[in-house]
Amino acid sequence: MKKLWLFLSVSTFLFVLSACTLGVSSDAESITVFSERHYDTDQVLYDQFEEETGIKVNVIDGDADPLINRLENEGEDTNADVLIIADAGRLHRAKERGVLQPVSSDVLNENIPSNYRDADNYWFGLTMRARVLVYDPNRVDESELSTYEALTEPRFNGEIVTRTSSNIYNQSLMASFIEIMGEELARDFASGLVNNFARRPSGNDRDQAKYVVEGGASVAIMNTYYIGRMMYSSDSFEREVADTVEVFFPNQDTTGTHVNVSAAGVTKHANNKEAAIQFIEFLSSESSQSSFANANYEYPINPSVEAHELLKSWGDFKAQDINLSVLGENSYQATIIMDEVGWE
């Protein structure tokens, strides 16, 4: 009997305790941010925002798709004010699902180049990354690399690796090609690329770089920030991998390298729209951009802010001249094409 009481009291205590950990509510002004990215340095920025404006920032982490689904399901009842996602395509999806609202802000228009914000003002890019060619200089000479399309040539048979087609970054890559080359040529490209794969896509971007260093392939298609992450990894072997490979920005003489952004938008049923806009403006401002972008070795979106020294060492590059909304508009088609050509 005593054991039963003990058990009951302990469980009640735990329940109460866990109820305390569930959810947050405060009387002070606050905004709730649904964010796909949450690095430690981000929290520092959010605290800084709270100091400057008195608005508390509640962050809820999650993967993009579940977050968007949740926003959609919650409808008017959501308590989210801001949505931050690591891919323009998904933000477009959020826009289409009707969970964002357009905002007009001169500050945002000034801080963010027009290609990197939604044409209808539904979302605003905050950091940028490029999807580049990472290669082993011992097996491939820089002069042999030129464009993405060239990767489908016989020279690279069995030499290319990249991650799965179900990953959003590759979907956005394909989406950009559909926009620039048209569907036919994009399909030819995908098909030719798959032909030259060194292995069935597996693993994440970093795994591709590792495979190149292992000698399994000579060129990997991956995001720039992973090189940064490996270069400064606590794992000495990852650092070794980052040191061995070289980075190449394709299509410099033609259509430009594919870039993507992490971006933020104000939710349709935000409780605190003004504060939400203020928050996004804050993140795009000169004072925050350095920290926000450097946290993940990305390029700051604000053109007056300098990039991390590693990124600067790669030099300037020409990016694709498209509004990133198309990444979302074409993503469904991109998935279909990749499925059809057998890009797993």
Place this chain on the structure above:
Amino acid sequence: MLKRLKRNINLFSVISVAAALLIILPMLNILIEILTPPSDAWIHIRENLLNTYIINTVIMIAFVAVFSALVGLFSAYIVTRYEFKGRKLLSWFLILPLAMPSYIAAYVYADMVSYTGTLSRFFRMINLPLRINIMNINGAIFIFVLTLFPYVYMLVRSSLSKQSASFSENAKLLGANKFIVFFRVVLPLLRPALVAGTLLVVLETLNDYGVVAYFNVRVFSFAIFNAWFSLGDTVAAIRLSAVLMILVFAIIFIERFLRGKRRYTLHVKGRPIERVPLRGWQKIFFPMFLWGIMAFAFFIPLFQLIYYATMTFSDVFGLEFIFLIINSLTLAISATLITVFIALMLANYNRGVKNQFKTGLLKVTNLGYAIPGAVIAIAVMIFIQDIDRTLYPLYRLINPDSGRLVISSTLAMLTFAFVLRFMAIGYNSIEASYDKIGEKYTEAAYSLKAGKIRTLLSVDLPLIKHGLISASIIVFIDVIKELPLTLILRPTNYNTLASEVFRYAREEMLQESAVPALVLISVGSLAIYFLTHYKKKGVPINVR
């Protein structure tokens, strides 16, 4: 007719029927959705991908079934039939891999064989240019067999230890040699246990999402998640779920068919088989085999995780982390309690006079286990949201400021899904215990005018205490390491150990994932330890 109805209404029947309804309704809800016209995404999937999904899924579960059956069978056989040093330890150690969630094993092994991983570095050190790629269907099979074979092991071991010695001895007396005794006497008697265990393994494999997503293996659970999240297409997701469920039922049906009219008597009272010492080559091979399995299934990933945890412990551990553990525990405990309670009601309802209604009801409530987590998640979410929207006026009455999604934004939804999914486990264990004690004690109590509840509390419960506790522990372990349901249905901002491990692994922060992973594995291991060392009247129940 009314009289009969009145007689049948009691605590057990009411709760059982209510529970059954709650379990069936989401499923029906989903089936109705199938009647809606197919979407473009579905047509695309059907034309380009469905065959691949079916083939990959069938291949995967076929190999997993065969290998886990073999590993489970042989390990159980060696542990029950032979005596050797370390046997007692191994007999419960071999269950420990269940505490290692498949997705954690997958992340760890993928890391270990990657270029910068432990195993690769080891191979390079000894100048062996071996490059293993585990992130494919073969790797998935490897992981599933290692982390799920204990289901077969436990059931076969239990059955073997109860098998009467007289069967094999009679066979020997009639001139059969060792092989004939094994293949024609022992093995056929093990059939129910072997099949039940393998079926459990197959269902768990079909349900997994963590492993196949990470290894990019194109099977059904992967497809369902993809359709639901990436393509944003509920219709395609539901249709994929329907195809998967047909596959599952086909498997169950084939098993029933193969069994034919055979009946198995499991309650033969007889002498248990005596253990013999190992001879010759067995002395080296058998322990090596068993310890090898333990190493690969449990200790190697465990040590790798411990190593990583020491590197990142101070980064990860903090107040947030403690809350995380509390969250996981309270969720698991409440889900377990509710599940076991309803299972108890159902088991009680099933006693006494059997009729078609009862049997049918029970079959349906046990269905949840066969349905993959992704499907359950979708069904439950839609169902509860519908309820919420219907009850909205009522919520408004109570609290004028109320939002629409009251239940769907709480833990209740996830807990409900857990109950749905794990009911079968709790029920089977409790029913087995009731079977053992029979009905005579209960009936004696009734004849002495004791009420149903009093009988339950004073007579039944003490008798089935062990079954109740094992049911609770097994459900608890399953809930705490569960991933797909948790990912989809948890309230925003409610993280569990499982979801955190997944998040870290997805963000390629494997070293950080080690800390919550280790907590998960420790809790599971502790639970298994209690399960196997629970003493009844001073005699350990299972250690034979």
